[in-house]
Amino acid sequence: MTTEEAIRKIAAVCRSGNTLKEGGRTGYRIGKVFIDTSGLQRGVVSCPRCGALMGMGNITVRHDDGRAVRFNLRLLHYAEAGHPITSRDVNARLLVAIMSDA
Numbered sequence: 001m002t003t004e005e006a007i008r009k010i011a012a013v014c015r016s017g018n019t020l021k022e023g024g025r026t027g028y029r030i031g032k033v034f035i036d037t038s039g040l041q042r043g044v045v046s047c048p049r050c051g052a053l054m055g056m057g058n059i060t061v062r063h064d065d066g067r068a069v070r071f072n073l074r075l076l077h078y079a080e081a082g083h084p085i086t087s088r089d090v091n092a093r094l095l096v097a098i099m100s101d102a
């Protein structure tokens with residue numbers, strides 16, 4: 001699984017719209033992984049690369065074993081638009097490891 005594939009998988013789960021609550025957090029459950037959307041914010045911002053409007057805030061991907069990785073919501077758009085994702089955007093190795101176990 002590539003970084004982009006992991007993020008597209010998360011984006012697909014988030015599009016379902018079926019949020020749930022776990023331990024006071026809001027998000028989506030996929031296997032052993034909880035996609036925590038508690039860090040999302042109201043409002044939109046334009047993409048610095050293409051100008052498209054996108055949501056604001058952070059997503060935290062939490063594995064039931066305690067590992068977690070956080071990244072800005074804009075990466076969902078980056079993955080789908082084909083914009084480059086760098087090591088400054090996300091700990092890609094950890095993200096792929098967690099999502100491979102989802």
Ligand SMILES: [Zn+2]
Nearest residue numbers: 047049050081
């Ligand atoms: Zn863009």
